[in-house]
Amino acid sequence: MAGTHRPRPPMPTLTEAGPDEQQRQDFLRAVIRGFHSDNLSLDRWDLDRRLFEFDRCFGFTVDGRWVATCAAYTRQLTTPGGSVPIGAVTTVTVAPTHRRRGLLTAMMRHQLADLHRRQEPVALLWASESSIYGRFGYGSAVPRLLVSGQTRDLEFGPWAEVGDGWVEEVTKEEFAAATPTLHARLLPDRPGALDRPAVFWERDLLDRPEDRHGSPAVRYALYSAASGELAGYARFKVCSDWNGEQVAGEVEVVEIDAVDTPARAALWRFLLDLDLIRRLKVSSVAVDEPLRHLLADPRALDMVFSDSVYVRIVDLPRALQSRRYSTALDLVIEVSDQLLEHNQGVFRIVAEAGSPAQVTRVENRQPDLRLGIRELGAIYLGGVSLAALHRAGLVTEHTPGSVAEMALAFDWPIKPYCPDNF
Numbered sequence: 040m041a042g043t044h045r046p047r048p049p050m051p052t053l054t055e056a057g058p059d060e061q062q063r064q065d066f067l068r069a070v071i072r073g074f075h076s077d078n079l080s081l082d083r084w085d086l087d088r089r090l091f092e093f094d095r096c097f098g099f100t101v102d103g104r105w106v107a108t109c110a111a112y113t114r115q116l117t118t119p120g121g122s123v124p125i126g127a128v129t130t131v132t133v134a135p136t137h138r139r140r141g142l143l144t145a146m147m148r149h150q151l152a153d154l155h156r157r158q159e160p161v162a163l164l165w166a167s168e169s170s171i172y173g174r175f176g177y178g179s180a181v182p183r184l185l186v187s188g189q190t191r192d193l194e195f196g197p198w199a200e201v202g203d204g205w206v207e208e209v210t211k212e213e214f215a216a217a218t219p220t221l222h223a224r225l226l227p228d229r230p231g232a233l234d235r236p237a238v239f240w241e242r243d244l245l246d247r248p249e250d251r252h253g254s255p256a257v258r259y260a261l262y263s264a265a266s267g268e269l270a271g272y273a274r275f276k277v278c279s280d281w282n283g284e285q286v287a288g289e290v291e292v293v294e295i296d297a298v299d300t301p302a303r304a305a306l307w308r309f310l311l312d313l314d315l316i317r318r319l320k321v322s323s324v325a326v327d328e329p330l331r332h333l334l335a336d337p338r339a340l341d342m343v344f345s346d347s348v349y350v351r352i353v354d355l356p357r358a359l360q361s362r363r364y365s366t367a368l369d370l371v372i373e374v375s376d377q378l379l380e381h382n383q384g385v386f387r388i389v390a391e392a393g394s395p396a397q398v399t400r401v402e403n404r405q406p407d408l409r410l411g412i413r414e415l416g417a418i419y420l421g422g423v424s425l426a427a428l429h430r431a432g433l434v435t436e437h438t439p440g441s442v443a444e445m446a447l448a449f450d451w452p453i454k455p456y457c458p459d460n461f
């Protein structure tokens with residue numbers, strides 16, 4: 040019957056997002072749909088056209104329609120004692136009509152080759168599901184804690200110093216003017232954090248009412264040291280729940296950072312002592328967040344362990360040269376990488392304590408240990424112990440003691456943490 044017969048669609052074609060504005064908008068529409076969002080209008084196109092690097096956006100199309108999308112941002116990642124240029128991988132989607140036919144696999148291969156061409160030694164991503172990216176060599180590298188508690192149970196112990204400065208609640212504009220300089224100053228000390236170009240600040244602070252979905256507006260606090268110098272900042276939301284008698288409000292901390300523990304403690308105290316609030320919720324803090332150690336009753340803080348960003352080593356020698364090592368290291372490692380042949384093989388890593396490594400490919404040397412590129416990505420930022428991966432059967436030790444030597448060298452006193460959404 041006419042009109043009821045539909046021809047089988049052609050095979051999807053790998054497509055780069057070109058300069059055409061309509062094609063770029065369609066790309067973003069496909070991304071939004073891929074995450075099952077109901078917000079199909081491109082009402083922040085002015086921001087997105089500056090945010091997205093469209094020469095890094097690609098995917099698959101069928102008859103000019105996007106059925107798969109993938110992109111990356113050009114960013115800089117803090118490593119233990121250094122930093123490295125990265126592709127921050129984002130907006131990975133495959134339409135439900137085209138899933139499980141290998142489109143993601145093809146996009147991952149295409150993108151890894153592009154990252155290598157761009158001389159980005161590392162790729163980073165937030166995984167929507169933890170089972171997706173290991174097969175492409177991404178290792179879960181940055182554990183995080185989700186913390187919560189009853190604010191009245193979260194008193195500090197007498198040892199906690201809260202600084203002699205002051206906290207101010209400020210407008211978004213004042214926060215936007217003051218914070219980026221402090222953020223840039225703190226950045227080298229936090230492995231796992233990303234540089235934040237102005238357009239990312241703009242995106243992070245957008246907080247449009249139409250995007251809140253019932254959540255309260257974000258509020259902003261600054262901490263100044265007694266000298267008057269800005270020493271910390273916090274973004275938070277307050278969900279009031281007060282019916283005239285009972286108080287049950289919640290404070291949700293979006294981001295907190297400070298130059299030292301007294302400044303951080305002062306900000307925590309400000310957040311925990313808000314009147315009409317009884318509950319604290321934070322969906323991401325570093326595993327070495329000092330809050331727990333400031334509390335008189337640390338057990339009052341509920342902590343749930345989770346993962347955050349995944350690291351993919353794209354150029355092994357350059358990646359390993361872009362961080363420092365806690366202890367001296369001289370090992371020969373054998374690395375397997377099914378997607379990037381140049382990472383595959385036997386490498387000697389030599390480093391002094393506190394220095395970057397020299398990494399050279401070696402022939403005719405017996406490796407001390409063998410591991411996959413995923414495991415190397417997992418330990419890269421010092422957040423995951425090689426010894427733990429060895430105990431889980433993911434690393435093979437040929438020379439006794441080599442796992443311990445490498446585990447100690449890759450460890451770092453400051454645990455990685457990624458406060459950046461991308």
Ligand SMILES: CC(=O)SCCNC(=O)CCNC(=O)[C@H](O)C(C)(C)COP(=O)(O)OP(=O)(O)OC[C@H]1O[C@@H](n2cnc3c(N)ncnc32)[C@H](O)[C@@H]1OP(=O)(O)O
Pocket residue numbers: 073074128129130131132133134137138139140141142143144145164165166167168170171174
């Ligand atoms: C950085 C980010 O943007 S994270 C966001 C990722 N995107 C989403 O979660 C949006 C919704 N999901 C999707 O769009 C798709 O399901 C994707 C992108 C996750 C997978 O795309 P597909 O094209 O179906 O993947 P593809 O066919 O290449 O699968 C490759 C392998 O991964 C496996 N796989 C794919 N998705 C998943 C998943 N969600 N969970 C577990 N395994 C998965 C497949 O089974 C396949 O395994 P095999 O090689 O053993 O056969």
